[in-house]
Amino acid sequence: MQLRGNWNYPTSVRFGAGRIAELADAVKSIGMANPLFVTDPLLAKLPMTQAAVQSLSAAGLSAKVFSDIKPNPIEPNVSAGVAAFKSGAHDGVVAFGGGSALDVGKLIAFLSGQTRPIWDFEDIGDWWTRANAASIAPIVAVPTTAGTGSEVGRAAVVTHEASHTKKIIFHPLMMPKVTICDPELTVGMPAIITAGTGMDAFSHCLEAYCGPFYHPLADGIAVEGMRLVKENLETAVKDGKNLEARAHMMSAAAMGATSFQKALGAIHSLSHPVGSLYDTHHGLTNGVFMPYVLVFNRQAIEERIERLAAYLGLKPKFRAFLDLVLRLREETGVPHTLAGLKVTDEKIDTIVDMAPKDPTAAGNRMPLDKRGAAPSSNARWMGGCEGALSPRLGSSRPSRDLTNGC
Ligand SMILES: NC(=O)c1ccc[n+]([C@@H]2O[C@H](COP(=O)([O-])OP(=O)(O)OC[C@H]3O[C@@H](n4cnc5c(N)ncnc54)[C@H](O)[C@@H]3O)[C@@H](O)[C@H]2O)c1
Ligand SMILES: [Fe+2]
Numbered sequence: 001m002q003l004r005g006n007w008n009y010p011t012s013v014r015f016g017a018g019r020i021a022e023l024a025d026a027v028k029s030i031g032m033a034n035p036l037f038v039t040d041p042l043l044a045k046l047p048m049t050q051a052a053v054q055s056l057s058a059a060g061l062s063a064k065v066f067s068d069i070k071p072n073p074i075e076p077n078v079s080a081g082v083a084a085f086k087s088g089a090h091d092g093v094v095a096f097g098g099g100s101a102l103d104v105g106k107l108i109a110f111l112s113g114q115t116r117p118i119w120d121f122e123d124i125g126d127w128w129t130r131a132n133a134a135s136i137a138p139i140v141a142v143p144t145t146a147g148t149g150s151e152v153g154r155a156a157v158v159t160h161e162a163s164h165t166k167k168i169i170f171h172p173l174m175m176p177k178v179t180i181c182d183p184e185l186t187v188g189m190p191a192i193i194t195a196g197t198g199m200d201a202f203s204h205c206l207e208a209y210c211g212p213f214y215h216p217l218a219d220g221i222a223v224e225g226m227r228l229v230k231e232n233l234e235t236a237v238k239d240g241k242n243l244e245a246r247a248h249m250m251s252a253a254a255m256g257a258t259s260f261q262k263a264l265g266a267i268h269s270l271s272h273p274v275g276s277l278y279d280t281h282h283g284l285t286n287g288v289f290m291p292y293v294l295v296f297n298r299q300a301i302e303e304r305i306e307r308l309a310a311y312l313g314l315k316p317k318f319r320a321f322l323d324l325v326l327r328l329r330e331e332t333g334v335p336h337t338l339a340g341l342k343v344t345d346e347k348i349d350t351i352v353d354m355a356p357k358d359p360t361a362a363g364n365r366m367p368l369d370k371r372g373a374a375p376s377s378n379a380r381w382m383g384g385c386e387g388a389l390s391p392r393l394g395s396s397r398p399s400r401d402l403t404n405g406c
Contacts (some may be wrong), residue, residue: 001389002016003015003016003017003183003243003244003247003248004016004017004019004332007075009168009258010152010175010258011054011152011175011176011177011178011179012177012178012179013152013179013180013181013254014026014128014179014180014181014253015181015247015250016181016182016183016247017182017183017184017243017247018182019059019180019181019182020048020051020052020055020142020180020182020184020185021055022180023052023055023056023094023140023142023180024055024056024058024059024061024286025059026140026178026180027056027059027061027092027094027140028059028061029178030092030138030140030177030178031091031138032061032091032092032140032312033061033062033091034062034063034088034089034091034092034351035056035061035063035090035091035092035093035094036062036063036064036066036081036084036085036088036092036093036094036095036105036108037052037053037056037063037064037065037066037093037096038065038066038067038081038088038093038094038095038096038097038101038104038105038108039065039066039067039071039095039096039101040067040069040070040071040095040097040395041066041067041068041069043096043097043098043101043144044067046188048144048184048185048188048207049096049398051144052094052096053065056094056257059095060272061358063094064084064088064090066080066081066084066085066108067101068080068081068082069097069100069101069104070100071098071100071103071279072100072166072275072276072279072282073100073103073157073159074158074159074161074389075118075158075159075160076161077104077158078104078107078108078111078118078158079111079118079308081104081105081107081108082108082111082112082311083306084108084203085108085109085112085137086112088110090137090394091137091138092109092137092138092139092140093105093106093108093109093137093138093141094139094140094141094142095109095138095140095141095142095151095176096141096144097142097143097144097145098144098145098147098148098193098197099145099147099148099150099157099197099243099282101144102141102143102148102150102151102287103148103150103156103157103158104156104158105139105141106139106150106156106174106176107156107158107169107174107197108137109136109137109138109139109174110131110136110137110169110171110173110174110335112135112137112158113132113134113135113136113137114131114132114135114337115132116130116131118158118169118361119160119167121169121170121171121180122167122168122169122170123155123167123168123169123170123359124359127170128170128171128172131171131173133171133173134156136173136174138177139174139176139177140173140176140178140179140180140256141178141179141180142179142180142182142185142238143179143181143185143186143250143253144185144189145186145189145193145194145197145253146189146197146198146201146236146246146249146250146252146253147192147196147197147198147199147200147201147253147256147259147282147283148182148197148200148201148253148257148282148283149204149253149254149255149256149258149260150257151176151179151253151254151257151395152175152176152179152254152257152258153174153175153257154170154171154172154173154174154175154261155168155169155170155174156169157166157169157272157282159275159276163348164273164276164277164354165247165272165273165276165354166272166273166358168359171265175192179254181250181251181254182245182254183243183247183249183250183278184243185244186236186246186249186250187240187241187243187246188240189240190239191238191240191332191333192284192333193281194233194236194237194240194249194282194332195237195283195284195287195332195333195334196282196283196284196286196287196334197235197249197253197283198229198236198237198249198252198283198332199283199284199286199287199290199328199329199332199334199367200253200256200282200283200286201225201229201249201252201255201256201283202225202226202229202233202252202256202290202328203251203256203267203268203286203287203290204222204225204256204257204259204260204264205221205222205223205225205226205229205252205255205256205259205260206222206226206267206290207260207263207264207265207268207360207363207364208221208222208256208259208260208261208262208263208268209222209223209226209259209304209308210263210265210297210301210304210305210365211262211263211264211265211363211364211365212263212363212364212365213262213263213363215261215262215263217261218258218259218261218262219223219259219262221255221258221259222255222256222259222262223308223311223312224255225251225252225255225256225259226252226308226312227311227312228248228251228255229249229328230312230324230328231248232244232245232248232249232252233245233249233328233332234328234331234332236249237331237332237333248336248359262363263360263363264360264363265293265297265360265363265364265365265368266289266296266297266340266355266360266361266364266366266368266372266373267286267289268286268358268360269294269310269355269356269358269360269361269364269373270285270293270355270373271285271286271289271370272350272354272355272358272360273350273351273354273355273358274338274341274343274351277347277350277351278341278342278343278347280291280341280342280343281337281341284334284335284341285338287329287334287335288334288335288336288337288338288340288341290325290329291325291326291329294318294321294322294325295322296366296372297364297365297366298318299366300365300366301365302318303375305318305321306318306321307322308321309321312324351373352370352373352374353370355368355373356368356369356370356372356373
């Protein structure tokens with residue numbers, strides 16, 4: 001089967017190897033003539049990125065590059081980008097990269113036409129209606145990782161430095177007008193980033209599927225997204241040039257972000273403070289927390305997980321799915337505890353305090369309060385196991401309790 005297609009859900013997606021060649025056409029198709037090309041500093045140096053920029057100028061589009069973006073982007077990255085957008089009189093954004101560059105690109109397009117500060121548009125209630133929708137610039141998105149799904153999402157994540165908090169900024173028109181999903185662009189992704197971004201896609205599907213709201217459309221997308229990760233992540237990590245595995249992972253990423261319109265949960269609630277306090281990779285951090293959160297939520301999600309396990313070709317048992325998660329992590333090199341991400345234990349109280357306040361906590365089946373988020377004081381959190389949050393207690397391998405007690 002040729003892994004290629006033109007999709008119109010959730011936005012216009014040109015999917016398939018080599019389709020980056022259509023970038024200039026995609027830009028012109030939405031009336032953009034002078035895009036700001038937003039990427040990160042590492043990607044800006046890669047030949048594939050330079051080729052994409054050149055393809056725009058060859059087509060008569062005067063694209064300038066903005067790349068002052070750090071992983072886990074911060075607000076000054078966005079305001080510097082907005083200044084570049086305005087000084088170059090740009091009329092749209094090409095966002096090219098992983099979630100960090102895509103999110104900043106989307107935020108530049110969004111904020112370039114607003115008078116209010118970025119934090120007024122946090123994803124709270126109807127705050128998005130504060131925006132002047134007519135002034136939001138169009139976006140063409142080109143992912144180079146396969147995880148966040150930001151290329152098909154209406155939100156962007158940015159760190160509020162003063163409070164070390166990852167905030168979600170939302171507006172329906174932050175959805176890119178056109179997305180080019182070209183799996184060839186992910187071939188050079190390092191194995192550990194492939195693993196981490198793959199776990200991000202998996203966690204989006206899993207948390208959406210387990211969320212407490214009625215949304216069968218999202219559920220259907222999420223289960224197939226998880227199947228694609230199960231069948232392809234290990235190959236993508238170990239054989240990065242395998243385009244079939246890369247293509248399926250790219251689809252799974254888009255499916256994760258499409259399904260998490262329903263909900264995210266405690267994996268993200270815990271991962272967000274760790275990412276903003278320690279600058280860990282988002283998807284890898286999710287991967288560390290995943291089995292612990294599964295065990296924590298077990299009584300509320302067991303029946304759903306059994307159905308999911310059956311769909312995935314596993315024994316229809318919670319334990320079979322938990323084993324799959326543990327195996328996936330081990331085979332792709334995702335650490336079992338935060339110690340493996342060089343997170344020390346000095347800020348654990350802060351993390352425990354922040355996690356229940358993260359907006360994603362509301363989408364977790366079991367109430368995530370401070371007691372629930374605590375690593376050692378609460379046996380429920382770990383299902384009687386060692387603490388994921390506590391590197392002092394955490395070993396580098398799953399404990400007997402986690403692997404056998406479930
Ligand atoms: N908007 C959303 O809905 C959403 C969802 C989940 C996560 N996020 C956010 O996205 C960010 C994480 O994004 P990410 O996981 O894609 O990582 P990233 O964008 O931070 O990239 C990680 C590293 O990989 C490099 N890289 C990217 N593509 C590459 C390639 N093809 N070849 C070689 N190197 C490459 C980057 O230069 C960077 O150094 C976090 O800030 C996270 O909070 C957003
Ligand atoms: Fe995520």
